[in-house]
Every structure is written in structure tokens, then in C-alpha cells.
Amino acid sequence: MNISTHYNITEGELKDKIILVTGANRGFGRAMTLDLAKAGATVIMLGRDLGSLETAYDEVVDLGYQEPVLYPFDLEGATPEHYEQLQANLLENFSKLDGLIHNAGIIGTMMPIEQYDIKLWYSTMQINVNGPFMLTQFLIPVLSKSDDARILFLSSSVGREARAYWGAYGVSKFAIEGLSKTLSEELEKTNIRVNSLDPKRMRTKMRQIAYPAENIENNPLPEALSPAIVYLMSERAKTLNGEQLTLEV
Numbered sequence: 001m002n003i004s005t006h007y008n009i010t011e012g013e014l015k016d017k018i019i020l021v022t023g024a025n026r027g028f029g030r031a032m033t034l035d036l037a038k039a040g041a042t043v044i045m046l047g048r049d050l051g052s053l054e055t056a057y058d059e060v061v062d063l064g065y066q067e068p069v070l071y072p073f074d075l076e077g078a079t080p081e082h083y084e085q086l087q088a089n090l091l092e093n094f095s096k097l098d099g100l101i102h103n104a105g106i107i108g109t110m111m112p113i114e115q116y117d118i119k120l121w122y123s124t125m126q127i128n129v130n131g132p133f134m135l136t137q138f139l140i141p142v143l144s145k146s147d148d149a150r151i152l153f154l155s156s157s158v159g160r161e162a163r164a165y166w167g168a169y170g171v172s173k174f175a176i177e178g179l180s181k182t183l184s185e186e187l188e189k190t191n192i193r194v195n196s197l198d199p200k201r202m203r204t205k206m207r208q209i210a211y212p213a214e215n216i217e218n219n220p221l222p223e224a225l226s227p228a229i230v231y232l233m234s235e236r237a238k239t240l241n242g243e244q245l246t247l248e249v
């Protein structure tokens with residue numbers, strides 16, 4: 001299902017919403033953080049690099065948007081105990097969670113499966129799949145406390161149709177699609193809606209690594225796409241569940 005990126009954010013439409021974004025320090029995560037905060041949501045900005053998290057936080061505050069919360073967290077090194085601690089922190093400080101956006105990810109490397117670097121395979125699967133799985137498992141009890149909660153998994157076209165040499169990244173996104181669909185069915189009768197989203201191409205570091213020779217100017221800035229994330233977290237998208245969504249510029 002296509003989702004238009006031409007969405008006009010209404011001030012305060014996400015007021016009182018608490019939304020956690022992974023990889024909120026840069027790229028698409030930073031852009032969606034700005035728009036979610038503009039719409040009035042309190043964004044819990046999760047990321048592993050405190051310096052760039054703080055820079056993005058300052059941008060939100062300087063623009064006069066809803067003040068976010070920083071949560072330094074490394075999805076690669078985190079153990080179940082770290083996720084448990086995050087759950088406890090959220091329950092103590094917010095008592096509910098309305099949105100969980102699994103945005104962080106790494107591209108791994110472009111290589112045939114036959115030669116794929118095993119260590120990099122593990123890292124990619126840890127950050128792109130195992131992290132989102134554990135984060136979801138530990139945060140379902142917090143999402144359950146909202147009367148209208150959303151989980152959004154950032155996916156990719158290579159997670160819906162296999163492409164040679166995309167290695168662990170492509171496989172991780174297939175896993176994310178499976179996780180999203182399975183969860184959407186398991187949570188169907190609850191207040192939590194679950195969808196995956198292929199943003200298509202964006203002018204970010206990840207895209208540059210994947211396509212070093214292309215003219216980056218031809219790719220839309222993540223800021224051009226992020227209003228659609230506000231739409232997906234809003235009342236208007238309440239009925240979407242178990243969908244494979246794709247952004248349409």
C-alpha cells in the first residue's frame with residue numbers, strides 16, 4: 001500500500017503521544033524526530049552516539065517543538081538486561097508508550113553470500129533484527145498501556161524482493177517483514193497496530209554507502225518524506241495493520 005509523503009502536519013495533532021524512535025540522531029530518524037516533535041509528540045530519541053543525539057535534540061528545542069528525551073543505547077551491544085532496564089525506565093517516567101519506530105539499521109556490505117564476512121553478518125542481524133525483536137518484546141507491555149499504539153518497522157525493497165549481493169541487509173529486512181506480519185496477527189485484537197514501511201531512496205549516509213557512484217542530489221532529503229511518519233502515527237492511520245507500506249513522493 002502506498003503512503004503519500006505530502007502530508008500537512010497540524011500543530012498538536014500528536015499532543016500527549018510518547019513515541020520512541022531508534023537511530024534518532026541522524027538520517028531519517030532525525031528527520032522524523034523533528035516532525036513528530038513539531039506535531040506535539042514527546043520523542044524518546046534512542047541512539048548510540050550521544051554527541052549527535054544531543055545536536056539533534058538541540059535542533060528540536062531551538063525550533064520550539066515538544067522537548068524530546070535522549071536515550072543512549074547501542075543496539076549491537078545491548079543485552080536483554082538493558083532492554084529490561086529501558087522498559088522499567090519508560091514505565092516509571094511515562095507510564096505508557098504510543099509509538100515504537102524501528103528506524104536504526106546498518107547496510108552491512110555488498111557481497112555474494114558465499115563470501116559474506118561472518119562477523120559483519122552477525123552485526124547486521126543483531127542491529128537490524130535481534131535488536132528490534134528484543135525492543136519490541138520488552139516494550140509491548142508499555143505499548144499496551146496506550147489506548148492506540150503503533151509499531152512501525154523500517155524495511156526496504158530488498159526485504160520484499162530478493163536482490164543479489166545485498167547479503168545480510170536484504171535478509172535482515174525479509175526477517176523484519178516476517179516479524180512485522182507475525183506480530184500484526186498476534187496483536188490483532190489489542191490496541192497495538194503493526195506495519196512495515198519501505199521509505200524508498202533517501203539522501204542519507206546509508207544510501208551513499210549502497211550507491212557510492214550516484215548523484216546524491218537525485219534522492220529526496222529525508223525531511224521531504226518524514227511528514228508521512230506523522231501521518232502513520234496519527235489518528236488518521238488508525239486502521240492500518242499488517243500492511244507492507246511504501247512511501248510515495
Ligand SMILES: NC(=O)c1ccc[n+]([C@@H]2O[C@H](COP(=O)([O-])OP(=O)(O)OC[C@H]3O[C@@H](n4cnc5c(N)ncnc54)[C@H](OP(=O)(O)O)[C@@H]3O)[C@@H](O)[C@H]2O)c1
Nearest residue numbers: 023027028074075076103104105154201202204205206207
Ligand atoms: N536511505 C535509504 O535510501 C533507505 C532506503 C530503504 C530503507 N531504508 C531504511 O530506513 C532506515 C533509516 O535509514 P537511513 O538512510 O536514515 O540510515 P543512516 O543514515 O545510515 O542512519 C542509520 C541510523 O541507525 C543508527 N544505528 C546504526 N547502528 C546502531 C546501533 N548499533 N545502535 C543504535 N543505533 C544504530 C545510526 O546511528 P549512528 O549515527 O550511531 O551510526 C543512525 O542513526 C533504515 O532502517 C534503512 O534500512 C533507507
